[in-house]
Amino acid sequence: MSETKKTTIVLFSGEYDKAMAAYIIANGAAAYDHEVTIFHTFWGLNALRKEELVSVKKGLLEKLFGKMMPRGADKMGISKMNFAGFGPKMIKHVIQKHNAMTLPQLIDLAQEQDIKLVACTMTMDLLGLQQEELIEDIEYAGVAAYLADAQDGNVNLFI
Amino acid sequence: MSETKKTTIVLFSGEYDKAMAAYIIANGAAAYDHEVTIFHTFWGLNALRKEELVSVKKGLLEKLFGKMMPRGADKMGISKMNFAGFGPKMIKHVIQKHNAMTLPQLIDLAQEQDIKLVACTMTMDLLGLQQEELIEDIEYAGVAAYLADAQDGNVNLFI
């Protein structure tokens, strides 16, 4: 059958290496003509944050969360051997050395390939993140939209 | 076809936020009439522990494990920004502020929605957890039962 295959990934984790894995699989699947969605929830939302500080009105706790969480993909730590930020530098160094793609480049490629990037509105609420703080051309949805994509999917992953 | 969709989640992780994600997806799927199973293994078993201390006969090592692991969903730490327990307080605070559900409430809802909560007997053995220490109305099974559910599933996740 010529039915389109579907890959749907929940990106829960806020680490550079896990987000890389998610985006590598997603971009690979898109290259194989899958319909691909990455649903960013909890710490995975940080991959979608703009690098620059966006001034929005927030409560104290939300400000605190905003300060403590990395602003954008490039600032995320890694899940192993982070060594207070030295690990990510090493990883980025070997990525460059091997002509592989950095996480921000993988996210750009995902958008070029029309991968649907979704920000989970419920956890945006909890963490006090607002739409102005996230990158352009993404969608906003909740768990119902995720399930609608996932239930007919071929590859479903939680990362 | 009017076949029932199936969602099967392995909850391996013992963190409050990851367990929240698992139970939010599970409750969402049940609301969409999926047949839902959460298979609790390793640290995910802690979400099923009773809050009160249950006196059961145990070896020294099993006692030690029992002491070191959180007693119930409410006591679990979070996977990022835990800050020696301050992080979970912040999360619970924002949950309340946004009228979202806490993890114990999500577990109650799951039971009301007839989500099948399973405790992995093999890892209960390894961690020295006994049935008396876990909440009521759950099932006990091993990897074979998990696979029987998962192999016909639509949404399979490992969290």
Add this chain to the structure above:
Amino acid sequence: MSETKKTTIVLFSGEYDKAMAAYIIANGAAAYDHEVTIFHTFWGLNALRKEELVSVKKGLLEKLFGKMMPRGADKMGISKMNFAGFGPKMIKHVIQKHNAMTLPQLIDLAQEQDIKLVACTMTMDLLGLQQEELIEDIEYAGVAAYLADAQDGNVNLFI
């Protein structure tokens, strides 16, 4: 229908307990006649390293990575309660006590059951791991091969 079921697991994590969970599910699925693949990427590659030091030519950074990462399944830490290596000792102790299988035994069993063990060539490159450093009888492939397996799979997990 008599179609063969498929289980495809991405093992991203480098922890003993998570790798155990992956290999227990994989071995269970193989026992149920699934066609099973474990695709080792990032820190999950460490489960495939030989225990002995293999002398290969490497750059400085690759040498450093090689030194910092555990050499083989038996040396991996655990994801909770690691306590500077005391946790893994406790886990191995209870595994023995309950006549359960250790991770190296689970990997042997996987190979006996013809589970396809794949090492992700892209992350081998990034982490500077060479084929001589990994155990025998495994395959080498990239994300395209993973997707080819996963897209027709019944149970797809990211661990």
